[in-house]
Amino acid sequence: MISLDQYGWDTFFQPQEINNDLIIGRITSIQGFKHYVITTNGEMEAELSGRLLHGALTEELPKLGDWITLKSYDTLGYIIDVLPRRNELARKNPGVKMERQILAANIDTALIVQGLDRDFNIMRLERYLVQLASCNIKPIVVLNKVDLVDNWAPYSSEIAKLQRDCELYFCSTYTGIGLDEIRNQVLEKHKTYILIGSSGVGKSSLLNALMNANAQEVNTTSAFNSKGKHTTTSRDLFQLPNGSLLIDTPGMREFGLTHEEGHNNNDLFPAIQKLATGCRFSDCRHLHEAGCAVIDAVHAGALEESVYESYLKLIREQRRFEINADDKKRMNKQFGKMTREANNYRRKNKY
Numbered sequence: 001m002i003s004l005d006q007y008g009w010d011t012f013f014q015p016q017e018i019n020n021d022l023i024i025g026r027i028t029s030i031q032g033f034k035h036y037v038i039t040t041n042g043e044m045e046a047e048l049s050g051r052l053l054h055g056a057l058t059e060e061l062p063k064l065g066d067w068i069t070l071k072s073y074d075t076l077g078y079i080i081d082v083l084p085r086r087n088e089l090a091r092k093n094p095g096v097k098m099e100r101q102i103l104a105a106n107i108d109t110a111l112i113v114q115g116l117d118r119d120f121n122i123m124r125l126e127r128y129l130v131q132l133a134s135c136n137i138k139p140i141v142v143l144n145k146v147d148l149v150d151n152w153a154p155y156s157s158e159i160a161k162l163q164r165d166c167e168l169y170f171c172s173t174y175t176g177i178g179l180d181e182i183r184n185q186v187l188e189k190h191k192t193y194i195l196i197g198s199s200g201v202g203k204s205s206l207l208n209a210l211m212n213a214n215a216q217e218v219n220t221t222s223a224f225n226s227k228g229k230h231t232t233t234s235r236d237l238f239q240l241p242n243g244s245l246l247i248d249t250p251g252m253r254e255f256g257l258t259h260e261e262g263h264n265n266n267d268l269f270p271a272i273q274k275l276a277t278g279c280r281f282s283d284c285r286h287l288h289e290a291g292c293a294v295i296d297a298v299h300a301g302a303l304e305e306s307v308y309e310s311y312l313k314l315i316r317e318q319r320r321f322e323i324n325a326d327d328k329k330r331m332n333k334q335f336g337k338m339t340r341e342a343n344n345y346r347r348k349n350k351y
C-alpha cells in the first residue's frame with residue numbers, strides 16, 4: 001500500500017471531513033477527459049462525475065496537483081470533489097479574453113528556468129516573479145546552459161537589480177554542472193515543485209537529468225535560430241529518486257498576469273515597497289505625485305529605471321485584468337438574477 005505522504009499529503013489537507021466510502025487521491029496527469037490519480041492502492045484512471053462535469057465552473061474542476069475524492073468502480077474511478085487548495089498557479093488565459101487559467105495546484109516551489117543561449121530576459125523573469133508572489137508560491141531561478149557562456153556574473157548582477165529575495169542556481173544539463181547542487185540544496189522529499197519557462201530553455205532536459213531517465217522526450221536545438229524545439233505537450237507530475245515531486249509544463253510563450261486576492265500593488269514589488277514607506281502620501285501611485293520617494297530614487301539612480309518601468313507596465317496589466325474580472329462578475333450576477341426570476345415566473349404560472 002502506498003503512503004499518500006509520499007505525494008505531498010500533509011496536515012493542511014488532513015482536517016477535511018471525508019466520507020468513508022470515498023477514496024483520496026492526487027491528480028498526477030490530465031490527458032483530455034482522462035485524469036490519472038495516485039491513491040493508496042496505486043495509480044488509476046478516473047473521469048469526472050456528472051456533478052462536476054455539468055455543474056462546476058472551469059476553475060473548480062480538478063487540476064494537476066489537486067487532491068480529490070473519488071469512487072472506484074472496477075478499474076475506473078469517478079471524481080466526486082476537489083479538496084480545498086493550498087494555492088493555485090494561475091496565469092491569464094492566452095488570447096484577448098481576460099480569463100484566469102489554473103496551471104497546477106498545491107505547489108511548494110516554482111523553478112523558473114531560463115537558458116543562457118538566447119532566452120535570458122530579465123523583464124520576463126520579473127513577470128514570472130510577480131505572478132508567483134501573487135499566487136503565494138516560492139520562486140527559485142535556475143539559469144540553464146551555462147556551458148555556453150564564460151562569465152556568469154553579469155546574469156547575477158541583472159537579477160540582483162530586481163531586489164527580490166529569491167535563490168539563484170546555475171546549471172547545464174549538457175555537462176552536468178550544478179545538477180547535484182539542485183538535487184541536494186533545492187529539492188526536498190515529499191515537496192511539490194513545478195518547472196516554468198519558455199520553450200527550449202531545457203525544462204524537459206532538466207527533468208530527465210534529475211530523474212536519471214528519459215521521463216520526457218527531448219528534441220535538439222534548432223540549428224536555424226539556436227532555440228530549443230518544443231517537446232512537452234502536457235503537464236505531468238513525476239516523483240524523483242530523492243522523493244520530491246516535480247511538474248513539467250509545456251513552454252509558455254505568454255504568461256499574462258492575473259489579479260489575485262490578498263495582495264496590493266506594492267507588496268508584489270519589494271523594491272517599490274521598501275521605498276514607498278518614504279512617500280509623502282500613503283496612497284501614492286508612484287506616477288507624478290509630489291514627494292514620491294520611488295520617483296526620487298529613480299532620478300537619483302538608487303532604483304533602476306528599467307525596474308520602475310517594468311513595475312508600471314505590470315501594474316497596468318494587473319489592473320486591466322482586475323477591471324475585466326469585476327465586469328464579468330457583475331454580468332454573471334445579473335444573469336443569475338435574471339435566471340432566478342425566470343424560474344420563479346415559470347413556477348408561478350405553471351409552465
